[in-house]
Amino acid sequence: MQTPATYPAARMRRLRRTRAMREMVQENGLSAGDLIWPVFIRDGNGVEEPIASLPGVNRLSLDRLLPAAERALALGIPAICLFPYTAPDLRTEDCAEAWNPENLTNRAIRMLKAELPELMVMTDIALDPYNANGHDGFVVDGQILNDETVDALVKMGLAQAEAGADILGPSDMMDGRIGALRAAMESAGHRDVAILSYAAKFASGFYGPFRDAVGAGTRLVGDKATYQINPANREEALACVARDLAEGADMVMIKPGMPYLDICRAVKDRFQRPTFAYQVSGEYAMLMAAAQNGWLDGDKVMLESLMAFKRAGCDGVLTYFAPRVAEILRK
Structure with a gap:
């Protein structure tokens, strides 16, 4: 790196x-175009x-999802990611609703691709919205079964692809699921x-509001530390990214x-592949709560937080702020 001149040169x-100079x-x-908007859906009208x-985040029935998606597309947001709130009677230990061609997510995919073919639709692949016990995989005698879960995730992914999904988002962290899906x-x-x-998904405390949103929080027995990454482990996270890319992931x-x-920066520097981050529910909730209490300038910290992802090397971000950000950027 070149040594800069010293003051006052x-x-x-x-x-x-000036602003013009700073922007230049x-x-x-x-x-x-850097944004993916996570949207929660539910049955009803x-x-x-x-x-x-x-x-500021709502669960939307499909008739309300369509105008929301139209607005997102008009604002220049290229993709939305669907997360279903599944009715309690459809949450079972065998999770069969997850690969039902007529489940809520698959109906939403078909509707969006029929009405807004240019909008990319991303899905979530994990069993927790359909599981009686709130876990991402099958549970037997308190243990999360890896290989049996992967078989179920493949069926889930195939049903979503048949419905017209553009991007599959495996969020379960089971070993081998990327290769099986590809x-x-x-x-x-x-x-x-x-x-x-979701190549580097950590066993984090920041997911609480999301679990409320999909109705899995009160059902979760134990934690997810046996399949999500220890927050202390950097090299393990990089190994998981390397594995998923080797198995056929297009993006991580x-x-x-x-x-x-720090993980975002390390992933981009090491692998030079499309790299995304999820500004998760807990991050969003913290910023919103501080803004609503007048402790922070909400729009300013929202934009600053997203720029931090770009500075760290991310090509894009999943964020609940997406429509508001897109509106501000148009001004």
Whole structure:
């Protein structure tokens, strides 16, 4: 790195003097095209159900999802990610609703692709929205079964691909699921369906509001530490990313986001592949709560937090702020 001139030949403030100057030399940019909007859906008609722990976020019935998706597309957001709130009577130990071609997610995919074919639809692949015990995998005698869960996830992914999903998002953290999903997509003729793997998903305390949103929080028995990554482990996270890319992931994700910016930077530097972060529910809830209490400038910290992801090397971010950010960026 070149050694800069010393003061007063070098005055760093010269390039901060005006807004035009600051923008001209800005190193990183943020656009609506960098965003994926996570959306919670539920059965019913005319439903916009507030989620108490996620201020400003609602569960939407499909008739309300369509105009929300139209607005997102008009704002330049290229993709939404669907997360279902499954009715209690459909949450079972065998999780069979997860691969039902007529489940809520698959109906939503078909509707969106029929009405808004240019909008990319991403899905979630994990059993927790359908599982009687809130876990991402099958539970037998208190143990999470890996290989049996992978078989179920493949069926789930195939049903979503058949419905027209553009991007599959395996969030379960079972070993071997990326290779199994990629092989299944190839065999079934879904060669163009992309996989955005939750490759480095940590056993975090920041997921609480999300679990409320999908109705899995009160059902969860124990924790997810046997299949999600220990927050203390950097090299393990990088090994998981390497494995998923080797098995056929097209893109990788780090989750949560802001507490793991070091992982984002390391992943991008080491692998040079499309890298995303999920600004998870707890991150969103903290910023919203502080803004609503007048402790922080909500829009300013929202934009600053997202720029941090771009500075750390991320190509894009899943964030509940997506529509608000896109509106601000249009001004």
